[in-house]
Amino acid sequence: MANGWHGVRAALSEANYRTFTIGNAFSLIGTWVQRLALGWVVWELTRSGAWLGAVAFADLFPMVFVTPFAGALADRVDRLRVTRISQALLMAQAGLLAVFSALGMLSPELILALALVGGVITAFNQPFRMALLPSLVDRSHLVSAVAVNSIVFNTARFIGPAIAGLAIAWGSVTLAFVLNFVTFAAFSVALARIRLVRIEQLPSANPGLMKSVVEGCRYAARHAGLGAMLLTLAVISLCIRPVLELMPSYAGLFDSDAMKFAVMTSVIGLGSLIGAIRLSRLNNPRILARMALSNGLLMGAALLVAAGTQYEWLALVALLALGYGMVVSGIANQTVIQLVVPDHLRGRVLSLHSMIFRGAPALGALAIGAASDFMSLRWPLAVGAVLTFVFSALVYGRRTTVLKSLDL
Template sequence: MRNGWHGVRAALSEPNYRNFTIGNVFSLVGSWVQRVALGWLVWELTGSGAWLGAVAFADLFPMVLVTPLAGAMADRSDRLRVTRISQALLMVHAGLLTVLSALGWLSPSLILGLALIGGVITAFNQPFRMALLPGLVERENLISAVAVNSIVFNTARFIGPAIAGLVIAKGNLTLAFVINFGTFAVFSWTLARIRLIALDQVPSISRGLMNSVIEGWRFAVGHVGLGSMLLMLTVVSLCVRPILELMPGYAALFGSDATGFALMTSTTGLGSLVGAIWLSRQADPGALATMALSIGLLMGVALLVAALADHEWLGLLALFALGFGMVVSGIANQTVIQLAVPDHLRGRLLALHSMIFRGAPALGALAIGALSDLTGLRGPLSVGAAVTFAFSGIIYARRKVVLKSLDL
């Protein structure tokens, strides 16, 4: 493995990965601009945590239903071609939002429906896009490439909400959707420039898509290391990550306006960016696995502080720590999967990762959002913090057995 920034430079020196990354930067910034703007629009229209949770559920939950089959298809299809098609469909989706917003036709129920459509497309796209990565870089650059992808994602999480805050402050939400449409167009153009010589892809030997899905799940459940890491990711995604989808409601706890809301989202993104940059210098797979197993302890404490904070500055500090912890968990889990699974199972295991990473927050946001309308947001967040801390302690106590089974 190449260490630190040497690996980052090596990964970006490869033309295919460089083209992919350039387009990815633009696309993710646009997606965060749109995501924050939609969340604020739903909050303005309804003032309801339940509605925020419902829209987040519609956007994220299709991962649970669609991604397993998409992952099986990614192990037997042209990953690059399908990625190009799905990104083009997402661009059309952003164009539709732009038109409907300009006409003033967006209502909570229509936003819910469009979020569901976008969620289905993204759920299909995600396994292909993630499984494509090893075909863009040499294996010794894979950890660095995953870290760069996360740096890109979390830079977008920092920049996108800041742009969205300016757009919201000017009262022109249509511009947010225009920006997203344009960035998808850039990504589609860069994807068209990628010319893979060969993808190291061994076709699945199982018959039928459902058999392929079951084969991948059986491998994950039967693997002590991967099974434990995916369980840890499930708890974090279910209990911690929903705060991102419920951020307008969290900002309201402190009486924050649109600018304060964007500041909170950007602060979480800044913590994630710091975590991603820090992890980009970590080249030891065993150390990454250990981080994935232990970072839940930090997030449990940070979420409890966020839930109980009476002052906005303390809430911002907790959000920074949560952003840091979420990206460490996400990068470490994804990297270990990329390194530990055989290529003919890669799409299915990454699909399972995506299903948890997006599907569990959907369930969490729906439950916490609905409860917040009854009890307030602080109580459900506190329960999530306690569950995360307790479960992380149990997993961390078994770390030696888990790390030995991963054999990294």
């Protein structure tokens, strides 16, 4: 397996993966611009943590219902074609947001409805896009390709909020939505240019769709290593990651304006970028798995500091650590799944990863956001931090058994 930056260069030397990555980079930057703009508009219209949580729920929770079936389909139909169609639909949704914003017609209810539409499309698209990856690169470059994907994602998380902050500060939320539409169009063009030579062989005879879903869930549940990692990811996603969706409310604890809000979100992205760059130089999946198991301890402690501090500079340090921890969870879990799970089950198990990664924050944001309307946001965040720390400590105590079962 390629080492360090050589592995990254090797992955990017493959034309299909390079084209996909460039288009994906533009699309992800636009996505983060839109997410920040939507959150700010909802906060400005309502000043309600519950509304922020509701919009996040509409955007993220469809993963729970849609993704398992999409994952089963990803193991039996053309992954590239479905990814192209899904991306075109997301581009249309971004266009509607831009039009309604330009006409001054955006309301919390309309934003909620459009967020739900985008959430359903993304939930269907995610397993196909993730399962497509092994068809774009040689297996020996897969770990590096996953790391590059994470670097791209977290660079976008850093750049996107900064662009959104500038757009909002200039008084043009519509511009943020237009930018997302343009970046989605760029990714659609990139997907159209991909020509697969190496296509994964999918089973010619498949059981029923529901049976396929159950088979994927049963495989993950019975696998001691994957089960422990997915459970840890679920707790982190439920208790820690909602802070991202509630950032306008969190920034409000420090009387922050739109630019400071964007800075806080960008700091999380910067921490994620640092983590992604560091992990891109690791070529040992076993080390990644070990980091994933200990990661909750770091994130629990960081969120507890973020929830309790009255100092903005200390909050930024804690958010930086949270961003670092989030990327460790994302890279480690996805890499282990890509390497451990058999080809014919990959789409279904990756769909479980996506369902947890997006569905659990939806539930967490809804609960924490609603609670913050009755008490300070600091208290529900602190409870989530403690729960994460305690659960992660229990899982880390079983790390030897978990790592042995993964056989990395």
